[in-house]
Amino acid sequence: MVKTDFKDTLKLKLKEVFGYNSFRGDQEVIIKNILAGKNTFVIMPTGAGKSMCYQLPAVMQEGTAVVISPLIALMKNQVDQLRALGISAHFLNSTLSKTEAKKVKKELLEGTVKLLYVAPESLTKDDNIELLRQCNISFAAIDEAHCISEWGHDFRPEYRKIRTIITHLKEGIPIIALTATATPKVRNDIQKNLNMEDADIFLSSFYRENLFYEVLPKINPEKQLIKFINKHKGQSGIIYCLSRKKVEEIANLLKVNGVKALPYHAGMDSSIRMQNQDAFLNEDAAVIVATIAFGMGIDKPDVRFVVHYDAPKSLEGYYQETGRAGRDGLESYCLMFFSPKDITKLEKFNKDKPVTERDNARILLQEISYYANSSVCRPKQLLHYFGEYKNGGCNHCDNCLRPHEPFEAKDDVLLVLNSVKLTEERFGIEHIIDVVMGKNNEYVNSYDHHKLDVFGKGKSEDKAYWNTVIRQSMISGFVKKDRDNITILKLTEAGREFLQNPYSIKFTKDHDYENEDLQDIDDTGNGNSHAFDETLFELLKGIRKKIAKQKGLPPYVIFQEPSLEEMATTYPTNIEQISQINGVGIGKARKFGSEIVKVIKNYVEENDITPASDVIVKSAVDKSKTKIYIIQQIDRKIDLEDIADNKGISFDDLLDEIEHICYSGTKLNLDYYIEQIMDDEKIDELYDYFMEADTDRLEVALNELDEDISEDEIRLMRVKFLSELAM
Numbered sequence: 001m002v003k004t005d006f007k008d009t010l011k012l013k014l015k016e017v018f019g020y021n022s023f024r025g026d027q028e029v030i031i032k033n034i035l036a037g038k039n040t041f042v043i044m045p046t047g048a049g050k051s052m053c054y055q056l057p058a059v060m061q062e063g064t065a066v067v068i069s070p071l072i073a074l075m076k077n078q079v080d081q082l083r084a085l086g087i088s089a090h091f092l093n094s095t096l097s098k099t100e101a102k103k104v105k106k107e108l109l110e111g112t113v114k115l116l117y118v119a120p121e122s123l124t125k126d127d128n129i130e131l132l133r134q135c136n137i138s139f140a141a142i143d144e145a146h147c148i149s150e151w152g153h154d155f156r157p158e159y160r161k162i163r164t165i166i167t168h169l170k171e172g173i174p175i176i177a178l179t180a181t182a183t184p185k186v187r188n189d190i191q192k193n194l195n196m197e198d199a200d201i202f203l204s205s206f207y208r209e210n211l212f213y214e215v216l217p218k219i220n221p222e223k224q225l226i227k228f229i230n231k232h233k234g235q236s237g238i239i240y241c242l243s244r245k246k247v248e249e250i251a252n253l254l255k256v257n258g259v260k261a262l263p264y265h266a267g268m269d270s271s272i273r274m275q276n277q278d279a280f281l282n283e284d285a286a287v288i289v290a291t292i293a294f295g296m297g298i299d300k301p302d303v304r305f306v307v308h309y310d311a312p313k314s315l316e317g318y319y320q321e322t323g324r325a326g327r328d329g330l331e332s333y334c335l336m337f338f339s340p341k342d343i344t345k346l347e348k349f350n351k352d353k354p355v356t357e358r359d360n361a362r363i364l365l366q367e368i369s370y371y372a373n374s375s376v377c378r379p380k381q382l383l384h385y386f387g388e389y390k391n392g393g394c395n396h397c398d399n400c401l402r403p404h405e406p407f408e409a410k411d412d413v414l415l416v417l418n419s420v421k422l423t424e425e426r427f428g429i430e431h432i433i434d435v436v437m438g439k440n441n442e443y444v445n446s447y448d449h450h451k452l453d454v455f456g457k458g459k460s461e462d463k464a465y466w467n468t469v470i471r472q473s474m475i476s477g478f479v480k481k482d483r484d485n486i487t488i489l490k491l492t493e494a495g496r497e498f499l500q501n502p503y504s505i506k507f508t509k510d511h512d513y514e515n516e517d518l519q520d521i522d523d524t525g526n527g528n529s530h531a532f533d534e535t536l537f538e539l540l541k542g543i544r545k546k547i548a549k550q551k552g553l554p555p556y557v558i559f560q561e562p563s564l565e566e567m568a569t570t571y572p573t574n575i576e577q578i579s580q581i582n583g584v585g586i587g588k589a590r591k592f593g594s595e596i597v598k599v600i601k602n603y604v605e606e607n608d609i610t611p612a613s614d615v616i617v618k619s620a621v622d623k624s625k626t627k628i629y630i631i632q633q634i635d636r637k638i639d640l641e642d643i644a645d646n647k648g649i650s651f652d653d654l655l656d657e658i659e660h661i662c663y664s665g666t667k668l669n670l671d672y673y674i675e676q677i678m679d680d681e682k683i684d685e686l687y688d689y690f691m692e693a694d695t696d697r698l699e700v701a702l703n704e705l706d707e708d709i710s711e712d713e714i715r716l717m718r719v720k721f722l723s724e725l726a727m
């Protein structure tokens with residue numbers, strides 16, 4: 001009976017204080033465990049309701065619960081939320097003013113504070129320790145507990161001092177450690193460091209069924225990205241880039257291509273950064289492009305996609321970042337662009353780190369590489385990384401939907417397991433591969449491993465192949481990483497059994513992005529010879545002629561041939577899409593596009609073509625500072641020579657820029673300059689020439705026109721002509 005009461009009280013409190021009708025996942029058992037005063041270790045994926053696990057018991061118990069969190073920004077957010085619910089909560093960190101800190105201290109001593117959030121740096125301060133010693137502490141909750149471990153992706157040295165300080169506060173304060181990402185190794189580390197090996201562990205499944213995982217080789221990522229976002233038009237998404245510069249670049253690129261995107265990184269002015277974050281939260285911006293600084297403490301439920309434009313630094317980080325998608329439980333996408341070059345770049349970043357840290361970082365990067373190249377179900381790999389075994393595939397990742405050819409691996413698994421055994425389970429993947437492949441190097445020889453029976457037995461296959469066999473043997477549970485030294489492979493029970501009684505087992509060949517058939521992954525889209533639809537192209541040329549006749553203009557003024565080729569490749573079916581074609585601005589699209597749209601629409605329907613199968617990326621350079629400068633200067637009627645001088649470019653380069661601006665659809669009025677350098681007669685002659693010509697090509701014009709007309713003059717008049725008639 002007492003039990004039922006207890007349960008009811010919990011539920012009543014949950015409803016009364018937080019307004020929820022029921023607990024999620026393991027929340028209830030965890031809360032009971034804390035209320036019973038036991039040490040508790042909670043491992044729960046992001047978004048599964050971790051904070052409730054300590055917030056409710058804090059409210060229900062006498063005294064103050066101390067919550068240690070590394071995220072100062074998140075702290076304020078949580079405290080605000082709690083206070084809005086009428087719960088007395090405070091935080092102590094470096095952002096408080098003296099008066100504010102005084103107020104917090106006063107309330108603490110009065111014993112009215114239920115939850116106190118502290119940054120680890122503040123916890124180590126003598127005054128604060130002295131203050132907390134005078135308070136009645138109900139328990140200590142350590143959030144983001146993986147920060148304790150050097151093996152984690154977010155090691156913070158101050159976290160190592162937490163245990164000593166808590167003991168110093170009062171003997172026997174129960175500890176609750178919480179983390180969203182912990183590999184078995186990190187988990188072990190956390191427990192050891194907090195001296196809580198006796199803790200009850202609550203491990204929730206890391207499997208998020210609503211997330212679709214995919215890795216694409218990074219071949220033409222800008223185009224791949226825009227294609228992906230077009231498929232998710234209007235949806236909310238996060239794009240992670242490695243550097244601040246990349247963040248700015250990609251945010252710009254997306255803007256130019258009609259996506260409401262904003263940048264976010266630590267180098268920005270903090271008020272603008274907050275503005276951008278708010279715009280994303282309030283849906284004024286659909287997409288935020290960010291370094292991984294973004295997202296901690298962000299609780300937007302309807303993020304529909306998370307893209308890693310650059311490779312992440314670790315699988316823990318990757319899992320946590322992708323975990324920001326689909327918190328509302330609806331289908332969401334996690335896409336990573338992978339290039340081995342990114343890994344090399346990240347390795348360079350680690351160069352200046354202390355040796356152990358650098359080695360750890362390198363191991364984390366190896367895991368990313370392998371994850372990206374692997375043909376095994378993505379969630380299965382991620383779960384395996386977090387020590388969770390998943391049976392079968394997920395049918396919800398690229399590898400499950402586009403399975404690779406399986407091969408019989410029995411003999412090769414045997415060879416690998418035997419090699420691990422014969423080298424006394426004291427070596428890592430690289431060494432095992434050397435032995436299997438018969439590499440006669442000093443290291444192998446120094447252990448006499450070249451004399452082993454297994455030496456060179458796998459000579460006929462390459463290194464990548466053996467990597468595949470070993471990695472998939474790990475995921476199948478035959479070998480595992482050693483707990484204390486994760487670079488060493490150990491046989492598992494299942495592995496020993498397999499050695500005794502081997503059986504047929506199928507593995508799959510991994511990706512070989514460099515040699516794989518990448519036909520469906522897009523080339524650069526430059527419209528190589530006749531990659532376009534020739535029938536449609538001819539049709540479009542006909543239409544162009546018709547329009548030209550109606551308007552009394554030469555056809556090339558309407559649309560240039562490369563533009564038509566592009567249309568015959570991408571099948572744009574509305575004015576907006578037409579305006580995305582290179583050489584066509586929105587003005588031109590509106591002026592001449594409607595007929596073209598009609599024809600393409602019909603053609604697409606009749607021939608059952610899926611339009612927009614390809615994406616044209618408008619280069620962000622269109623809006624480069626130089627171009628904007630040139631447009632402004634021409635508006636002010638500054639002589640072209642002066643513009644070139646001021647920009648430090650040659651006159652020829654300036655003309656290139658001007659032509660580029662004009663062909664991208666921006667009108668330029670050069671009359672003020674042209675009238676200075678040419679007489680009316682020449683101007684008329686050139687104007688008439690362009691009106692009659694079949695093409696606006698410079699070589700043709702030079703050939704046909706009088707010798708006293710210079711190349712520069714032709715180019716300038718061409719811009720004038722197109723600006724007046726084509727836009």
Ligand SMILES: [Zn+2]
Binds near residue numbers: 393
């Ligand atoms: Zn899968």
